[in-house]
Amino acid sequence: MIYLDNSATTQIYPEVKDAMLPYLMEEFGNPSSKYYSKAENAKRAVEEARASLASLLGCNSSEIVFTSGSTESNNMIIKGVADYYQNQGNHIITTKVEHPSVLETCRYLEEKGFSITYLDVDQYGRIDLEDFQNSIKDTTILVSIIWGNNELGSLNDMESISNVCLDKNIFLHTDATQVVGKIEFDMSAFPGITFLSCSAHKFHGPKGIGATFIREDKYGILTKFTPLLHGGGQEHGVRSGTLAVHNIVGMGKAADIVTLNLGKNIVKLKELELYLCTILNDKFGNQIKFNNDKENKIPGILSVLFKGVNNELLLKTLAPMVAASTGSACSSTKPSHVLEGIGLTLDEIRSTVRFSISALNGKEDLDIFRDL
Ligand code: PMP
Numbered sequence: 276m277i278y279l280d281n282s283a284t285t286q287i288y289p290e291v292k293d294a295m296l297p298y299l300m301e302e303f304g305n306p307s308s309k310y311y312s313k314a315e316n317a318k319r320a321v322e323e324a325r326a327s328l329a330s331l332l333g334c335n336s337s338e339i340v341f342t343s344g345s346t347e348s349n350n351m352i353i354k355g356v357a358d359y360y361q362n363q364g365n366h367i368i369t370t371k372v373e374h375p376s377v378l379e380t381c382r383y384l385e386e387k388g389f390s391i392t393y394l395d396v397d398q399y400g401r402i403d404l405e406d407f408q409n410s411i412k413d414t415t416i417l418v419s420i421i422w423g424n425n426e427l428g429s430l431n432d433m434e435s436i437s438n439v440c441l442d443k444n445i446f447l448h449t450d451a452t453q454v455v456g457k458i459e460f461d462m463s464a465f466p467g468i469t470f471l472s473c474s475a476h477k478f479h480g481p482k483g484i485g486a487t488f489i490r491e492d493k494y495g496i497l498t499k500f501t502p503l504l505h506g507g508g509q510e511h512g513v514r515s516g517t518l519a520v521h522n523i524v525g526m527g528k529a530a531d532i533v534t535l536n537l538g539k540n541i542v543k544l545k546e547l548e549l550y551l552c553t554i555l556n557d558k559f560g561n562q563i564k565f566n567n568d569k570e571n572k573i574p575g576i577l578s579v580l581f582k583g584v585n586n587e588l589l590l591k592t593l594a595p596m597v598a599a600s601t602g603s604a605c606s607s608t609k610p611s612h613v614l615e616g617i618g619l620t621l622d623e624i625r626s627t628v629r630f631s632i633s634a635l636n637g638k639e640d641l642d643i644f645r646d647l
Pocket of ligand 1: 345376475
């Protein structure tokens with residue numbers, strides 16, 4: 276079976292598993308404990324992993340807070356900023372094509388009296404910069420815009436969005452779950468990004484672990500917000516709870532591997548994507564249409580409309596040979612709001628399949644489509 280659902284989750288690298296195992300067994304200490312070696316070893320391992328992730332993102336280690344994943348990071352920042360700064364305004368800007376962990380959090384806040392602008396997107400799922408600028412009000416306290424879309428792969432112009440937010444002095448959060456480990460960037464080039472969410476299982480790390488980048492000022496003070504989890508004060512008091520050392524170590528190892536191979540992986544993924552497009556075009560001709568843009572996207576994500584074919588039936592038929600999905604695994608029971616957002620009809624949405632390739636795939640995997 277060929278696995279082409281890497282935007283849903285990825286297989287962990289064997290080296291990641293090997294790095295994690297000691298922290299599940301003999302090195303089981305609590306990094307918040309002191310003096311004895313099991314505690315000190317756990318603490319050291321956590322700080323090494325933090326440095327690895329910081330190096331992948333191009334930020335300071337002190338700007339990384341570990342969470343259980345992007346769902347938590349997105350909730351933590353959006354609810355936390357809304358609560359902390361509610362006296363300064365009640366307006367939040369986001370987009371119609373965010374992940375549910377952003378959209379549902381915004382809907383929750385709307386019920387609590389916040390005013391939310393859900394920006395429209397173009398045919399590939401990107402926001403319009405002018406639209407965005409026009410939506411900013413005196414009461415805007417937060418902007419939350421997805422960097423790379425999980426169903427279409429399209430990248431927003433984060434540099435311009437970051438510059439607008441910097442200029443207007445508004446906090447910017449970006450859900451970077453699909454871009455971390457897939458595109459090259461350095462946080463120092465995006466001074467307007469205040470917060471960023473990411474998740475290890477999207478780049479061959481373990482599930483249940485992620486991080487939030489929280490920008491610190493020139494004095495090393497992290498941007499303030501109300502914590503989601505109150506308790507023992509771990510992670511600068513921002514995210515309480517005993518650290519999941521084995522998972523953090525796994526995320527750090529995955530970050531190391533990805534940092535080392537990113538350039539090479541991007542070249543390979545672009546090649547594999549083109550290869551799959553060519554096979555599908557040869558095989559299906561005008562019976563298919565690509566919903567995604569060809570450029571300015573996360574390499575390896577394809578959204579393919581099989582005209583007149585029910586996507587669930589197609590996926591079921593393919594399942595013994597190919598693992599793919601209709602779109603986001605997190606909202607698979609409802610028609611995709613992302614595809615609705617780019618203007619597809621319900622019929623078109625129900626005929627769309629997402630293939631998401633990993634650099635662990637090879638051309639020989641994709642050849643399976645020639646024989647279908
Ligand atoms: N945001 C995006 C864009 C995602 O693709 C996902 C995972 N599907 C999430 C957030 C949630 O991540 P996690 O499952 O790690 O909480």
